[in-house]
Amino acid sequence: MTLHVIIIAGYFLFVLLLSASTRKASSRSSSDFLVAGRSMGVWVCASVIAGEWLGGMSTIGVSESAYLKGSLQPVLYNLSIALGMVVIGFTVAAKYRERRVHTVSEMLVHLFGPGARTATAIPFLLAYVILGFVQLQTCAGVMSGVLHLPWNLSVLLSSLVTTLYTYLGGMHAIALVNIVHLVVRTLGIGLACVLGMIKVGGFGGLQRSLLLSGAPAHPFNPFSGGLDYALSLFLGGFLGGLATQASIKPIFSAKDPATAKRASLLSSLLIAPFGLLTALLGLIARTGNFVDPASLSNTKSVLPALLASPSFVSPWVGGIAIAGILAAILSTVAPVNFAVVTIAAKDLYQAKNPERVDDQRLVAISRRLVILVNLLILPLALFVKGSVLDTAYLSYSIRSIGGVIIVLALYRRGWINLIGVKMAFWGGIAAMAVLIFLNARGVLHVPQLYGALGAALFFLFLGRVFEALSKRRWRGS
Numbered sequence: 001m002t003l004h005v006i007i008i009a010g011y012f013l014f015v016l017l018l019s020a021s022t023r024k025a026s027s028r029s030s031s032d033f034l035v036a037g038r039s040m041g042v043w044v045c046a047s048v049i050a051g052e053w054l055g056g057m058s059t060i061g062v063s064e065s066a067y068l069k070g071s072l073q074p075v076l077y078n079l080s081i082a083l084g085m086v087v088i089g090f091t092v093a094a095k096y097r098e099r100r101v102h103t104v105s106e107m108l109v110h111l112f113g114p115g116a117r118t119a120t121a122i123p124f125l126l127a128y129v130i131l132g133f134v135q136l137q138t139c140a141g142v143m144s145g146v147l148h149l150p151w152n153l154s155v156l157l158s159s160l161v162t163t164l165y166t167y168l169g170g171m172h173a174i175a176l177v178n179i180v181h182l183v184v185r186t187l188g189i190g191l192a193c194v195l196g197m198i199k200v201g202g203f204g205g206l207q208r209s210l211l212l213s214g215a216p217a218h219p220f221n222p223f224s225g226g227l228d229y230a231l232s233l234f235l236g237g238f239l240g241g242l243a244t245q246a247s248i249k250p251i252f253s254a255k256d257p258a259t260a261k262r263a264s265l266l267s268s269l270l271i272a273p274f275g276l277l278t279a280l281l282g283l284i285a286r287t288g289n290f291v292d293p294a295s296l297s298n299t300k301s302v303l304p305a306l307l308a309s310p311s312f313v314s315p316w317v318g319g320i321a322i323a324g325i326l327a328a329i330l331s332t333v334a335p336v337n338f339a340v341v342t343i344a345a346k347d348l349y350q351a352k353n354p355e356r357v358d359d360q361r362l363v364a365i366s367r368r369l370v371i372l373v374n375l376l377i378l379p380l381a382l383f384v385k386g387s388v389l390d391t392a393y394l395s396y397s398i399r400s401i402g403g404v405i406i407v408l409a410l411y412r413r414g415w416i417n418l419i420g421v422k423m424a425f426w427g428g429i430a431a432m433a434v435l436i437f438l439n440a441r442g443v444l445h446v447p448q449l450y451g452a453l454g455a456a457l458f459f460l461f462l463g464r465v466f467e468a469l470s471k472r473r474w475r476g477s
Helices: 003-020 030-038 042-053 057-069 075-090 093-098 104-112 116-147 151-199 202-212 227-242 245-253 257-271 274-286 299-308 315-352 359-383 388-411 418-440 448-476
Strands: none
Touching: 003 116, 003 151, 003 315, 042 075, 042 151, 042 245, 042 257, 042 315, 057 075, 057 116, 057 274, 057 299, 057 315, 075 093, 075 227, 075 257, 075 274, 093 245, 093 257, 104 116, 104 315, 104 388, 104 418, 116 151, 116 299, 116 315, 116 359, 116 388, 116 418, 151 202, 151 274, 151 315, 151 359, 202 274, 227 388, 227 448, 245 257, 245 315, 257 274, 274 299, 299 315, 315 359, 388 418, 388 448, 418 448
């Protein structure tokens, strides 16, 4: 058994034991299980927010994209998310917490009435199911690359660990474990990046090696992919964040509105730098000095293969760094899956059966849903293929529609109505599907986010037109 395996196994065991310690606290009420009793302070809340964002996308996804593109372009992902959390802090964070909601759809019910719940909950469920299986794939990519396990077994093990610690402690477990994840993630990845940059001769040495590998002439220019692509990333980041159930769920759990605002702003400082670290590690792998491309089972294993390479860093540093990647991924997989659980429990099950669901029954239903949701996501992780960042942006596009609706509903309520909200979600998803189809066949080259947002705005306007026509007919009669 290698040192890498011992460190990873030890870390998994520690996470499960820590989660088990929160079981009693999470079982007192549905509020304790779903939103940690609304008791989180600033640092805990910020850590959980950052943990949701700094997961498989910021580690495996960013490093994979940097490796393939040969540039720092993927750092825009983290910068856009950090900007999004600043926007959230100054706009909707306190308002979410003041309403004491559990989900984004529940917030929309406050604004538009009961008819908004199911119509908006289902698109959010779709967005999180997509993100959930992508994050599970990133965790499996690490385990497969480092432990040399078959891909299917790695997916199964990753799903089992995530299911266990979410089932045991709910939001209490996610909060407590995410603080540990934050420390391990920052220490491991940060140390590996610093030592790696020294080994390749700093930025100058890295650039020379990248040019020899066929990378673009300006590999450190994050806008090398064009302003169109960069703008789509930024829009997806900060608009999607406004209605991102997993990352704003800690805001629902903050002890008061002021804490929710401060935690959102603080989380941006934790999120922004991390993408640079993992992107640089992806570029170091691209040089070919430490990782043989022929040895990679797939590009998702670039980062773990680099960290496991004895010619790159020592097994101790590599093991801690790999544990840091797993810490990052687990800190995202659990909140994402738990977001699906909360939406299903509150917006679908309890909303349809309010008289039959007392508080303790809701806790029991939520625990069962943890298992059911992971069973749903598991086959998708096993069989759906595609780039991590590209696939995940399907989820961001859907959530961006929700972000636009939330901002307009809170600050320009008279501009939109319920029928427009319903049409915006489903019309935006339809437009996104059409663009994906046309882009895949080379007919168009338009980011799917633009189609989703453009269609959503059109249907929001159309909803107002329908309302005006309806009022005119009523008056005429």
